[in-house]
Each structure stands twice: as C-alpha cells, then as structure tokens.
Amino acid sequence: MSESPSAPAAPPGSTPDRKPEEKPSFSRAILDAVIEGNSVVVTILAILVAIVLGGLLIAFTTQSVLHAWGDFFSSPGNAIAQAWDAASGAYVAIFEGSIFNPHTVSALFQQKSMSIALHDGTVSSVFYPLSETCVQATPLILAGLSVAVAFRAGLFNIGASSQWIGGAILATWLGYGVNLPIVIHVVVCVIGGFVGGAVLGYVVGLLKARTGAHEVIVTIMANYIMQYLLAYLLGKPKLLEKPGANGNLISPNIASNAHLPLLFGTHLRINAGFLLALACAAGVWWLMNRSTLGFEFRTVGANPNAARSSGMSVTRTWVLVMLIAGGLAGLAASTVIQGTDFSLNFQSYGTYGIDAITVALLGRSKPGGVVLAALLYGALHAGAPLMQASTGVPVDIVQVIQALIVMFVAAPPLVRAIFRLRAARAGGTGQVLSKGWNS
Amino acid sequence: MKKTLAASAVLTVAGLLAAACGSSTSNTSGSSSASAKPSGGSSSASTAGKFLGCMVTDTGGIDDRSFNASSWQGMQEAQSADPGKISVTYLQSTTQSDYTPNINTFIAKKCGIIVTVGFLMAQATQTASKANPSGKFAIVDNAYTPALSNVDALLFDTAQDAFMGGYLAAGMSKTGKVATFGGEKLPTVTIYMDGFYDGVQYYNSKHGTHVSVLGWNESSQNGSFTGDFTNQTNGQNLTQTFITEGADVIFPVAGNVGLGAAKAVQNADSQAGSQKVNMEWVDTDGCISAAQYCKYFITSVTKGIQTAVKNAVTTAASGSFKGGNYIGTLQNGGVALAPFHDFASKVPSSLQSELNTVKQGIISGSIKVATKSPA
Numbered sequence: 009m010s011e012s013p014s015a016p017a018a019p020p021g022s023t024p025d026r027k028p029e030e031k032p033s034f035s036r037a038i039l040d041a042v043i044e045g046n047s048v049v050v051t052i053l054a055i056l057v058a059i060v061l062g063g064l065l066i067a068f069t070t071q072s073v074l075h076a077w078g079d080f081f082s083s084p085g086n087a088i089a090q091a092w093d094a095a096s097g098a099y100v101a102i103f104e105g106s107i108f109n110p111h112t113v114s115a116l117f118q119q120k121s122m123s124i125a126l127h128d129g130t131v132s133s134v135f136y137p138l139s140e141t142c143v144q145a146t147p148l149i150l151a152g153l154s155v156a157v158a159f160r161a162g163l164f165n166i167g168a169s170s171q172w173i174g175g176a177i178l179a180t181w182l183g184y185g186v187n188l189p190i191v192i193h194v195v196v197c198v199i200g201g202f203v204g205g206a207v208l209g210y211v212v213g214l215l216k217a218r219t220g221a222h223e224v225i226v227t228i229m230a231n232y233i234m235q236y237l238l239a240y241l242l243g244k245p246k247l248l249e250k251p252g253a254n255g256n257l258i259s260p261n262i263a264s265n266a267h268l269p270l271l272f273g274t275h276l277r278i279n280a281g282f283l284l285a286l287a288c289a290a291g292v293w294w295l296m297n298r299s300t301l302g303f304e305f306r307t308v309g310a311n312p313n314a315a316r317s318s319g320m321s322v323t324r325t326w327v328l329v330m331l332i333a334g335g336l337a338g339l340a341a342s343t344v345i346q347g348t349d350f351s352l353n354f355q356s357y358g359t360y361g362i363d364a365i366t367v368a369l370l371g372r373s374k375p376g377g378v379v380l381a382a383l384l385y386g387a388l389h390a391g392a393p394l395m396q397a398s399t400g401v402p403v404d405i406v407q408v409i410q411a412l413i414v415m416f417v418a419a420p421p422l423v424r425a426i427f428r429l430r431a432a433r434a435g436g437t438g439q440v441l442s443k444g445w446n447s
Numbered sequence: 448m449k450k451t452l453a454a455s456a457v458l459t460v461a462g463l464l465a466a467a468c469g470s471s472t473s474n475t476s477g478s479s480s481a482s483a484k485p486s487g488g489s490s491s492a493s494t495a496g497k498f499l500g501c502m503v504t505d506t507g508g509i510d511d512r513s514f515n516a517s518s519w520q521g522m523q524e525a526q527s528a529d530p531g532k533i534s535v536t537y538l539q540s541t542t543q544s545d546y547t548p549n550i551n552t553f554i555a556k557k558c559g560i561i562v563t564v565g566f567l568m569a570q571a572t573q574t575a576s577k578a579n580p581s582g583k584f585a586i587v588d589n590a591y592t593p594a595l596s597n598v599d600a601l602l603f604d605t606a607q608d609a610f611m612g613g614y615l616a617a618g619m620s621k622t623g624k625v626a627t628f629g630g631e632k633l634p635t636v637t638i639y640m641d642g643f644y645d646g647v648q649y650y651n652s653k654h655g656t657h658v659s660v661l662g663w664n665e666s667s668q669n670g671s672f673t674g675d676f677t678n679q680t681n682g683q684n685l686t687q688t689f690i691t692e693g694a695d696v697i698f699p700v701a702g703n704v705g706l707g708a709a710k711a712v713q714n715a716d717s718q719a720g721s722q723k724v725n726m727e728w729v730d731t732d733g734c735i736s737a738a739q740y741c742k743y744f745i746t747s748v749t750k751g752i753q754t755a756v757k758n759a760v761t762t763a764a765s766g767s768f769k770g771g772n773y774i775g776t777l778q779n780g781g782v783a784l785a786p787f788h789d790f791a792s793k794v795p796s797s798l799q800s801e802l803n804t805v806k807q808g809i810i811s812g813s814i815k816v817a818t819k820s821p822a
Contacts, residue, residue: 105552133555140548147544243632252592255634255820256566277547344544353567355506358542393545393552396538397501403539 051370053423054416055384062409063095066401070094098401105394106141106387109134132275137390139278143348145379145386147172149285150340151360152367152378153292154205154333158223159373160296161329162309167212167227168337169361170234171205175338177241178204179345180352181248183262193265194346198284201342202335208234209334210327217323223330231361239354248352257354268347281343286379288336293375295332305329337364366414385410498764500525500535501558502756503549505565507676508539512736513702514635514752518564518587521756525764528757533764546571554579560763562587562756566635572598583768585759587752588635594771601755603775605635605748606642606818607809608782609698612727612748613646614805615784616696617658618798619745622722626661626694628671628685628708630701634820636672639700639729639748641665641818649805649814661694668819673704682707690715690724696745697726705729709740716743725790732785745794747785751775778810 067073068091076083076090104110112133119125132139151168158165165171179201188196208230215221241248242257250260268279296302307315308325316322340360345352367385371377388410392403416423423429502522505511509519522535538549546568553561554575561582563572566589573591576584576598585599594600616625627643629636640663647660662685663670673681682704686697690711697712699705708726715724728737728747737744755775762768775781784802787794808814 136551136555144544144548255632255637257633258567261570348544348547351570353543355543355567358544389545390548393538393549397536397552397556400536403541403545407541 050420050423050429051372051417053427053429054420055413057416057423057426058409058412059099061412062405063099064091065408066098066405067091067095070401094399094401097399098395098405101395101398101401102388102391102406104137105391106137107391109137109394112136129275132273135272135276139272139276140390141383141387142282143277143279143386144389145382146281146285146343146347147340147360148363148367148382148385149379150288150343151337151364152371152382153288153375154336154340155364155368156371156373156375156378157292157296157305157336158329158333159368160309161305161325162312163216163326163329163333164224165209165212165227165330165333165337166224166365167208167230167361168333168340168364169357170227170230171208171334171337172341172360173234173238173357174208174334174341175201175203175205176341176345176352176356177238177248178338179342180259180262183266183345183350184260187263188265190265193263194268194280197262197266197346198268198339198342201338201345203338205338205341206331206335209330209332209337212334213327213330216330217326223326235354235357238352238357242352242354250351259352261351262345266346267350268343277348279343279347281347284339284343285382288339289375289379292336296375301328337361340364363410366410369414370417497534498532498559499556500533500560500562500760500764501553501556502535502537502562503546503553503564503568504537504539505567506540506542507702509537511676511702512706513676513730514587514750515564516736517731517750517752518562518756521753522562522760524753524757525760528761529764533760535760543567547574550575554582559583560585560760560768562759565589583763583770585756585763587756590772590774596770598770599759599768600770600772601752601759601775602772603750603752603755603782604638604816605750605782606638606645606816606820607777608750608784609639609642609748610646610649610809610814610816611777611784611802611805612698612746613643613648613660614650615646615746615794615798615802616643616698616727617647617650617656618801619725619794620658620694620696622693622695623656623658624661624692624694625658625696625698626686626689626692627698627700628662628673628682628689629699630673630676630704632672636700637663637668637670638818638820639698640670641820642816643698643748645816645818646805653801661689661692665817665819673701676702676704679704679707679710683711686711687714690722693722695722695724697724698729698748699726700729702730705733706737706740709737709743712743713740728785734785734788742789744788745790746787749783749785751781751783755781776810777806 073090073094076087080087112130116125116130116134119130125131151172154168154171155165179197182197182200186196212223212226212230215226216223239257242259243249243255245251248259250258268281270276271278271280271282296305304315304320304325307318307320308322312322315325344356349356363385367378367381370384371379371381388406392406395401396403500522502518504515504519507513507515509515519537522537526533526535538552540546540549546563550561550563550571561575562585564587568586569589569591572584572586573595576582576595580597583597585601587601588603590600590602591598625647627640629640644660644663644665647658650656651658671685673685682699682701686699686708689697697708699708705728712724712726715722725743725745728744730750731747732749733744733747734741755773759768777783805814809816
C-alpha cells in the first residue's frame with residue numbers, strides 16, 4: 009500500500025524513499041497526475057466526458073427510452089430522439105435549478121409593477137437558482153480548502169468530516185447556550201466553529217509530529233470518534249439535546265442573533281457565509297503564495313528532507329497545517345449551522361468530508377480552483393431536486409457525475425486518449441501537491 | 448480508423464443491450480417497479496390540472512422497507528384511489544441539507560400537499576408551513592406543540608401493537624426466551640421495544656411463566672442496537688448471538704437490518720440441533736415487504752403510516768384537509784398486528800382469543816401500556 013506495486017520490495021533498513029531515482033509511491037503518483045499532468049484543458053474535458061457518460065446513464069435507465077430502443081430496428085430515429093430528450097431534459101432541469109429558470113422571468117413580466125414583484129418574491133425567484141448554487145457551494149469551498157491546504161503541505165486530510173463535527177458542536181453550543189448582541193454573537197459562533205475544527209486538526213498534527221502516526225489513519229479514526237461523540241452529546245439533555253426531544257438526536261435551535269445575515273432578502277437563502285468562504289479562499293491564496301509560512305508549507309510538501317536541512321521545522325509545519333485545515337473545515341460547519349440549518353443533528357455532517365476531497369482534487373488544490381470546483385458541485389446539488397421533480401431522474405445521478413469527473417481528472421491519460429491530446433511534458437513545472445504515504 | 452471501428456462496435460453492442468432490456472421491460476410493464484418511480488418528463492403534461500401530492504423522503508429513500516417506503520406506498524394508494532384527479536411524486540434527500548431545497552422545489556411546483564418523512568424534517572417543515580400559510584403539509588413521525596393548523600402531523604402509538612406482539616411472542620416461545628433489538632436508539636424504535644417488553648411481562652403475569660426478554664430492559668432503557676438501519680450483517684450477527692443464548696422469537700426494530708436477522712433465523716432453521724426459531728417483522732407486513740422470509744414471520748407489528756399518509760393526501764385533494772396532530776392507536780386502526788399468514792394454523796386458537804382480549808383491554812384502557820418514549 010505504501011509503495012508503488014512495481015517497486016521491488018525494499019530490504020529492511022534501506023530508505024528507498026530518499027533515493028533520487030526512486031519510483032513515486034502509489035498515492036503520490038495519483039496526486040502528481042492531478043497536479044502536474046493536468047492542464048486546465050484536461051480538467052474541462054474530464055468534466056465534459058463525465059457529463060456525456062452521465063447523460064448516457066440517464067437515457068438508458070429511463071423506462072420510456074428503453075422501450076423505444078426495444079423497437080430500435082423498426083424506428084431508430086425515435087429511439088435516438090427519446091434518449092436525447094431524456095438526457096438533455098435532465099441537464100436542462102439541472103441548469104434551471106442551479107443557474108437560471110426562464111419560467112421565473114416570464115412570471116416577472118406578468119407582475120403589474122416592479123415594486124409588487126420585489127415584494128412578493130417574483131424577483132427573488134429569478135435569482136433563487138443562483139442563490140441555491142452559492143448556498144450549496146459555501147461549505148464545499150471551505151471544506152475543500154481544508155483538504156487543499158493539507159495536500160499542498162504533503163498531508164492527506166481525510167478527516168474534514170470530524171473537523172466539521174468539531175466546529176459544528178462548538179458553533180451550535182455557542183449559538184443557543186449564550187446570549188450576545190447581534191453582530192457579536194455571529195462572530196463568536198464563527199470563531200467557535202473555527203476553533204472547534206482547529207482543535208481536531210491540531211490533535212491530528214500533534215500525533216503525527218510527536219509519534220509519527222500517519223494522518224490518514226488518525227483522521228479516519230477521528231471521523232468515527234466524532235460521529236459517535238456527536239450522537240452521545242445529542243442524546244444527553246444536559247449537553248446538546250433539545251428540551252422535549254424525547255431522545256430524538258437533535259440540538260436546540262440557535263438564537264436568531266447568531267444567524268449569518270441574509271444577503272438579498274428573506275426569499276433567498278444566500279448568506280454572509282458565502283462571502284466568508286470567498287474571503288477564506290483569498291486568505292488561503294495569500295497564505296500559500298505570498299507568506300513565509302506558506303512557503304514553508306509548500307517546501308515541506310515538496311520535500312520534507314530538504315525543508316529540514318534548510319532549517320525549517322517539519323513537525324511544527326505539520327501541526328500548523330492541520331490546525332488551519334481543521335479550522336477551515338470547522339468554518340464549513342459554521343456556515344451550515346448558522347446559515348441554513350440552525351440546529352445540529354446526528355446526521356448533519358452529511359458527505360462534506362468526502363465531497364471536500366473531490367473538490368480539492370478537481371480544484372487542483374489551488375484556492376481559485378477549489379472555489380470553481382465547489383461552485384460546479386454546488387450547482388449540481390442545487391439543480392438535482394428540480395431535475396428529479398420534473399424529469400423523475402433520481403438525484404443519485406449527480407453523485408455518479410461527480411464521481412466520474414474525479415475519476416477522469418485522476419486519469420489524465422484516459423482523457424488525452426479520448427481526445428488525442430499530446431501528453432504533458434514529463435516533470436511538469438506545476439507545484440507539488442503531496443508527498444504521499446511515506447513522507 | 449481502428450478506433451472508429453471500435454467505437455461503432457461499442458455503440459452497436461450498447462444499442463443491442465438496450466434493445467434487449469427494452470423488450471424485456473415492455474413485457475413486464477405495469478409491474479410494481481415501473482409504477483414505483485415517478486413517471487418521466489412526459490408526465491408533466493398529463494399531470495396538468497391534477498392535484499399534486501408531493502413527498503420528500505428522508506435519507507433512507509423510498510426503498511428503506513421502513514417509514515419512507517410506507518409513506519410512498521400511502522402516496523401511491525392515494526393516486527390509485529383517484530388516478531384521474533390525484534398525481535403523486537417524490538424527491539429523495541441524500542443529506543439533510545437537502546430538506547429545505549426539496550421542500551422549496553415542491554412549493555415552486557405548486558404541490559397540493561407536501562408530505563415530509565421523519566422528525567429530522569420537523570424544523571424544515573415548520574419553517575416552510577409558516578412561510579406558506581396557505582400551503583398544506585403532512586409530516587410522518589412527528590408532532591408539534593402547539594399543533595400547526597396547516598400541517599397534518601402523523602404519530603403512531605406503536606407501543607400498543609408491540610405489546611400484543613410481545614404477548615404473542617411469549618406465548619409462542621418454547622425456550623422461554625425472546626429477543627428484540629433496535630437499529631438506533633431513537634424514540635420511534637424504543638417505543639416498540641418498550642411495548643414488546645411490557646407484552647411479555649403481561650403474559651408472564653397472566654400465565655405464571657418466566658419468559659425473559661433479551662436485548663432490551665424497559666426500566667433501565669438499555670439494550671442491543673446495531674448502530675444503523677442499513678448494515679444487515681450486524682443484524683445477522685446479533686440475531687445469531689441471541690439464538691445461541693436460547694431465544695426462539697426475534698423481534699428486530701431496525702428497518703432493512705431486520706433482513707439480516709431473517710437470514711440468521713433461516714440459517715438456524717437449516718442447521719440440525721438448533722431450536723426452531725421464528726420472528727416478528729416491524730413497521731410493515733413482512734409477508735409483503737420481505738416475502739421471501741414469510742414462513743418465519745409469526746406476525747408483523749405494523750404502523751399504519753400508509754393509511755394515514757393516504758388519508759392526508761386524499762383529504763387535501765377533496766378539500767377536507769385538517770391540520771393538527773393525529774395519533775394512530777389500536778382503536779382507530781392506526782397501529783395493528785398484521786395477519787398471521789403461514790402461522791394462522793400454528794398459533795393456538797386459545798392464544799389468538801387471548802390476544803383479542805388484550806387488544807380490547809388496551810383499547811378500553813384496562814391494560815396500561817407504559818412507554819418511556821411517548822408517541
């Protein structure tokens with residue numbers, strides 16, 4: 009697992025990791041492929057291929073299409089038209105649910121005056137899809153940044169889920185447990201979310217730095233620990249349980265003072281959390297590309313031995329990186345609890361941890377890329393309900409498309425073969441993403 | 448050239464495959480699987496002008512063999528009760544951040560009633576009902592205090608029929624040991640286990656027996672849980688343990704995990720030397736929802752979600768919708784023991800008549816069913 013399958017078994021005591029002509033470890037090879045081998049073109053083409061394959065899947069799991077293909081040899085035109093309609097119908101619905109729905113504009117023109125339209129929410133409904141895309145993207149940006157920062161410093165943060173829960177517990181508790189004036193309460197809860205996640209990340213970094221425990225193992229275990237801790241806290245009336253919940257694992261609602269302010273009125277769910285996420289992306293960009301600390305992070309990620317011999321403290325860097333990564337995942341929880349859900353329950357962590365990894369991979373671990381990837385996935389999530397409601401295509405197709413995108417991004421030779429692109433120059437100049445299992 | 452050939456070959460094969468699938472489905476059109484899915488885009492035209500019944504599932508989805516499945520069956524029954532007037536559809540939630548967007552999507556679709564499933568959706572449903580006071584809503588497994596006038600909150604006192612199930616299990620046990628376990632320690636689960644436990648104790652007090660219950664203790668509220676409602680292997684292992692300890696009637700309260708229990712019961716059945724083990728299914732009539740194991744099901748402790756959801760939709764369609772809290776009981780038929788099916792001849796008639804007496808006692812209030820998970 010720790011070495012490339014083609015590498016010969018290393019004799020005990022040797023350090024194959026440090027030979028210059030060493031074969032890259034398995035996970036390193038994947039990450040190198042994502043970072044160095046991929047141009048923007050390949051990423052976009054990967055998305056395109058995934059969308060085409062997803063369309064085929066939609067078409068050939070629809071009853072009426074299969075029916076038409078049953079008569080393929082008598083009326084091939086009809087079969088192909090049916091398949092096209094099914095797939096394009098689903099994608100149009102996703103588009104209408106995530107970007108722009110023409111029906112909302114025609115409704116707008118039926119209003120007597122602009123002020124009425126503003127008042128009854130007809131104007132808002134035009135922007136509702138975009139607002140939903142941003143709402144869905146917000147926690148993905150933050151959690152994606154969390155994984156991306158760790159990647160850049162050579163660490164695999166599989167524990168965004170546990171850090172999410174850590175942030176959520178603290179943000180929720182501060183949200184209903186204390187009484188503060190309006191702006192201060194929001195800020196206190198957001199900081200609470202950061203701290204809650206950062207503590208989890210710090211522990212992981214410390215365990216790696218002090219004991220050499222691999223962060224992949226530690227973060228996966230932390231996910232389980234935090235899930236059960238959350239269920240335990242939510243089941244105890246004196247801890248997080250909502251009064252009168254009768255054992256239903258749900259927390260009290262946070263105070264309205266702690267809600268993140270809505271940006272465009274009560275009809276749209278888009279809130280200050282989205283701005284927070286964008287600000288964090290800018291902050292991470294500055295940290296990684298313009299600060300000394302970021303330089304150390306990247307150096308440790310590229311080559312811990314070189315970093316050590318040039319006087320950087322590798323262990324200190326690990327702890328700091330995981331602290332920041334954890335804090336970002338905690339902030340993701342904050343935006344969910346304070347922005348849309350307003351209470352915490354035993355399933356609140358959802359799939360943020362896994363989605364974060366895919367967002368970071370697709371975004372090539374760069375802040376800008378992470379924001380774009382999160383917006384893409386946010387749009388897919390936001391469009392899914394309308395797709396299912398109007399075409400009957402199960403929402404699971406969105407997960408499939410997401411998975412296909414990551415698969416093609418991780419296998420650039422496949423995409424290049426499909427589109428007959430020339431391979432990227434060997435030893436590309438892109439920055440190193442991660443050092444892999446043996447670092 | 449080669450590639451083009453390969454590509455066209457792939458396309459042809461795919462086409463043939465699809466053709467094969469297509470013709471096979473056309474033979475079975477009208478099967479339950481075809482009607483279980485909402486119809487495709489073409490239906491939007493045919494649903495115009497109809498009353499639209501819309502359901503938002505919990506993360507389990509409509510195939511959970513539990514409350515989502517029952518609710519969706521109720522929706523479909525409402526549609527088949529008046530297919531010319533009512534049309535139903537559903538949206539699946541994959542995580543709980545989907546609840547509000549899903550409900551909002553249905554509001555935008557101008558649904559006549561929006562049915563949400565499970566207490567986790569209580570908050571989202573309440574918010575939506577307040578924002579849309581003219582909209583109609585129903586929620587399964589949750590009640591509001593104070594009651595909401597445009598939400599039909601459906602709750603079920605399943606301790607009552609679980610009590611009967613416990614009584615029956617104790618009467619059918621040869622080894623003097625019965626067992627129950629849950630998926631997760633949630634009130635909707637433990638209410639069954641409380642009722643089951645009480646039923647066994649009541650049997651003991653009537654007959655002077657000492658049938659013991661493995662897996663749950665009502666007074667300490669501690670017992671066995673597999674941890675989720677999906678991992679059947681955990682259910683199988685736990686049931687195997689109970690069987691080894693001597694239990695011969697198993698009552699899993701764990702949705703799909705119960706299928707693992709049924710597997711263990713089946714294994715015990717095929718092994719020489721093991722005692723004859725049977726079980727009781729939960730929520731739905733097991734002889735319908737898990738028919739392959741019907742011969743092991745003495746009965747099922749059912750919860751009338753299906754009927755209650757159907758009523759909510761049909762009353763909303765006919766204009767006689769009433770909000771507020773509804774509690775299903777033995778008296779109003781909201782909860783009940785399912786028919787015995789294969790066990791109709793195996794359950795002694797004396798026990799059957801005793802069960803009837805117990806039922807009347809619970810309805811009249813002379814038998815008290817205590818539970819620490821009030822419905």
